[in-house]
Amino acid sequence: MKRALVSKNKFKFIDGTIEVPNICDPNYEAWDRCNNLIHSWILGSLSPSIAHIVIYIENAIEVWNDLKERFSQGDLIRIAEQQQELHNLRQGTLNVSEYFTELKSLWEELEHYRPIPQCTCPVTCTCLTMRNSRLYRQ
Known part of the structure; x- marks a missing residue:
């Protein structure tokens, strides 16, 4: 929507x-x-x-x-479910491409539910906390 x-x-x-x-x-x-x-x-x-x-x-x-x-x-429940899915995900019979696609899909959905906060400082922020958080997540 x-x-x-x-x-x-x-x-x-x-x-x-x-x-x-x-x-x-x-x-x-x-x-x-x-x-x-x-x-x-x-x-x-x-x-x-x-x-x-x-x-x-x-x-x-x-x-x-x-x-x-x-x-x-329901977001909190879904986050817990995703974390469990990530923890339990194994390559098994999947090829590397299929495994990575499944893993990346779970990561992206989890990121959607837990976004990194945006800096709302009225003046351009000089601390590197937000940038460092993004780099850490990547």
Whole structure:
């Protein structure tokens, strides 16, 4: 969903970059149209049982945050499962290419769930902690 929204230049509506304008603001109608479009895209991508939970939430960012909070809880379980899979992975009868592909796939998925934090310093950061963390992970 994030890729679809980014490709349509609409992700800023759900990441908080574009704030809800005042109803008297001349931009409110355009924002409302985009909000409803995004809301319908999100609902269309959900199973009916999940869509039923968020259908009455008016603001797309609130829908996004509700779903994120609801379904990100499983990340810790998935991280533990992946760590176990990595620990148990053996080449066995796989050729080197197949083994490496399986290993790399597990590493990349684990990285997705445990990203290295980005520096948010207002001034260009001078400490090398983030860079060193990335190098260590690589």
